[in-house]
Amino acid sequence: MSRYANNPQAIRNLIRPTEVHRDVYIDQEVFELEMKHLFANTWVFVGHESQTPNKGDYFTTEIGTQPVIMVRHSDNEIYVLHNRCPHKGTKIAIDRTGNTGKFFRCPYHAWSFKTNGCLLAIPLRKGYKDTGLEESESVHGMAPVGAVKNYRGFIFARLNKEGPDFESFFGESLSSFDNMVDRSPEGRLEVAGPPLRYMHRCNWKMLVENQTDTCHPMVAHESSAGTAIDLWEKMDKPEGTKKPMAMEVIAPFMSPYEFFENMGIRTWPNGHGHTGVHHSIHSDYSAIPGYYEQMVEAYGEERAKAILGENRHNTVYFPNIMIKGPIQQLRLFTPIAADKTLVESYIYRLVGAPDMLLERTAMYNRMINAPTSMVGHDDLEMYERAQEGLHSDGLEWVNVQRLYQEGENFDEIAVENGTTERQMRNQFHAWEKYMTMTMEGDA
Amino acid sequence: MKAPTRDDLIDFVYEEARMLDDGRFDEWLDLWTHDSYYWMPLDYNQEDAKHVTSLLHEDAFMRKLRVERFKGERTFSQKPKTRCHHVLNRPFIDHMDEEKGEYVTHTAFHYVETRLDDQILLAATARHELKLIDGKLKITHKRVDLLNSDAAFGNIQMFL
Numbered sequence: 310m311s312r313y314a315n316n317p318q319a320i321r322n323l324i325r326p327t328e329v330h331r332d333v334y335i336d337q338e339v340f341e342l343e344m345k346h347l348f349a350n351t352w353v354f355v356g357h358e359s360q361t362p363n364k365g366d367y368f369t370t371e372i373g374t375q376p377v378i379m380v381r382h383s384d385n386e387i388y389v390l391h392n393r394c395p396h397k398g399t400k401i402a403i404d405r406t407g408n409t410g411k412f413f414r415c416p417y418h419a420w421s422f423k424t425n426g427c428l429l430a431i432p433l434r435k436g437y438k439d440t441g442l443e444e445s446e447s448v449h450g451m452a453p454v455g456a457v458k459n460y461r462g463f464i465f466a467r468l469n470k471e472g473p474d475f476e477s478f479f480g481e482s483l484s485s486f487d488n489m490v491d492r493s494p495e496g497r498l499e500v501a502g503p504p505l506r507y508m509h510r511c512n513w514k515m516l517v518e519n520q521t522d523t524c525h526p527m528v529a530h531e532s533s534a535g536t537a538i539d540l541w542e543k544m545d546k547p548e549g550t551k552k553p554m555a556m557e558v559i560a561p562f563m564s565p566y567e568f569f570e571n572m573g574i575r576t577w578p579n580g581h582g583h584t585g586v587h588h589s590i591h592s593d594y595s596a597i598p599g600y601y602e603q604m605v606e607a608y609g610e611e612r613a614k615a616i617l618g619e620n621r622h623n624t625v626y627f628p629n630i631m632i633k634g635p636i637q638q639l640r641l642f643t644p645i646a647a648d649k650t651l652v653e654s655y656i657y658r659l660v661g662a663p664d665m666l667l668e669r670t671a672m673y674n675r676m677i678n679a680p681t682s683m684v685g686h687d688d689l690e691m692y693e694r695a696q697e698g699l700h701s702d703g704l705e706w707v708n709v710q711r712l713y714q715e716g717e718n719f720d721e722i723a724v725e726n727g728t729t730e731r732q733m734r735n736q737f738h739a740w741e742k743y744m745t746m747t748m749e750g751d752a
Numbered sequence: 753m754k755a756p757t758r759d760d761l762i763d764f765v766y767e768e769a770r771m772l773d774d775g776r777f778d779e780w781l782d783l784w785t786h787d788s789y790y791w792m793p794l795d796y797n798q799e800d801a802k803h804v805t806s807l808l809h810e811d812a813f814m815r816k817l818r819v820e821r822f823k824g825e826r827t828f829s830q831k832p833k834t835r836c837h838h839v840l841n842r843p844f845i846d847h848m849d850e851e852k853g854e855y856v857t858h859t860a861f862h863y864v865e866t867r868l869d870d871q872i873l874l875a876a877t878a879r880h881e882l883k884l885i886d887g888k889l890k891i892t893h894k895r896v897d898l899l900n901s902d903a904a905f906g907n908i909q910m911f912l
Binding site: 502503506507509510533536537553555556651656664672680681683686 | 794795798804807808813814816818820821826827828829830902903905908
């Protein structure tokens, strides 16, 4: 029985100003509608241009649940194509990365395609003579996604041909990407190695919400960060011993509520937002020798100070990524089912900056976001308990009420107390908008 | 122990795994030198532990932290506790330098980790670098390569 398809009012009824219905997390039909509407109407992160540096280089990934290939064409532009042969549906590439030369060749019947997707050749083509192949979908080759944008090296795609343009969808939120890239003295990032891949048995939105949930670190991470602080304090060491890099990374997770209240949250239209407006858990890392001088050389003192003085914590780009500018990390929350999400955590090298920065970035990634990471274990335990708990019929609604103000307008940029759940409400406001934008059925 | 025999080295590797299976973590921590590292690469044939992501690259402090966290009252991902089980192939002795007291072993093994209704099986290879210090073998470096290190995992909470 379909309850939500072509019923935008039923979708809207799931979102109230201060609470959301559990079906947004546990209902498989809602999930499928998210894939059909939300992930097709919005701009979704695909990859970084440095993953395909040469012509013919490709990278396979998913937009929502849609398999796609990101590939560098002979014109040096990056294309994003559906990973499906127009003939029988075979995936054209299944390795995660590779170089295909000047064309893709389907391994099943050797139909071949230019790296922009256009059909190049079909073996024994005369067999299609006078069959009307020109009228078929297949003749166009591998289907491109609706639209692609390369923003400072980061590739985004919109599945639908029509929809919001990139600039109006992201607006001023792109300042977080700018800050991350500007931290390279050359203004350029390069992906550093493969991503961590961590499977979560929970809904993808739990992960996105957690990125701006500032009331959980001192509770859920007491076991890891709290224990680290205890151990460090009890350790026999000479007075004034400098905290090791690992302690600088993990200790701020135990910062008190006031720290998070004062750090601030900024929300932008269309579901984007970030924590750490004034300071963040990344503000007090030790300076890396030589880096500041490189930045001053590249940008001048005033601009270098402005770039390095911006220490945003987590920036959520709706629907499904988070970036950390100060440590050059991007986390992609790929939905697989209502109760299954793949989390991939990428790190990037600041081209031209000292290697020690990358060392800290790689350390952060493995310490906080690996399937072997204690902090990761703390979080996943909470998500999976929530995913199971939501099946309880005792209550049907999830509360997102903290610091709610009557008449909140999410089309305006706002800066609020860092413990507000406004950014979660902002995401659900955008969720409702992009879920129903292309849905038929309104009277 | 003066110079360890091949059997001593092999016994050491088996005993280390048994400590983990038995949950004798404090004893296990004592097997390591103070400046040793436990490394689990993320990528097949990974050479650099520090400038690309690893699954684990843990010094003495981080290993101790993991063990102390296991014991914590508010360690919710360890309520109930995880248990693990190693099945080891006989270790190869790849290197013996009696003069320096340095030894390298190579061990294929299967690892099972369980908690609640979940159980995972991992195939892995361990490379132990050992050193004889004050008559005792100590680990200076342990590298664990998962056969499927690039796969998407759920939680892996214990040491392999």
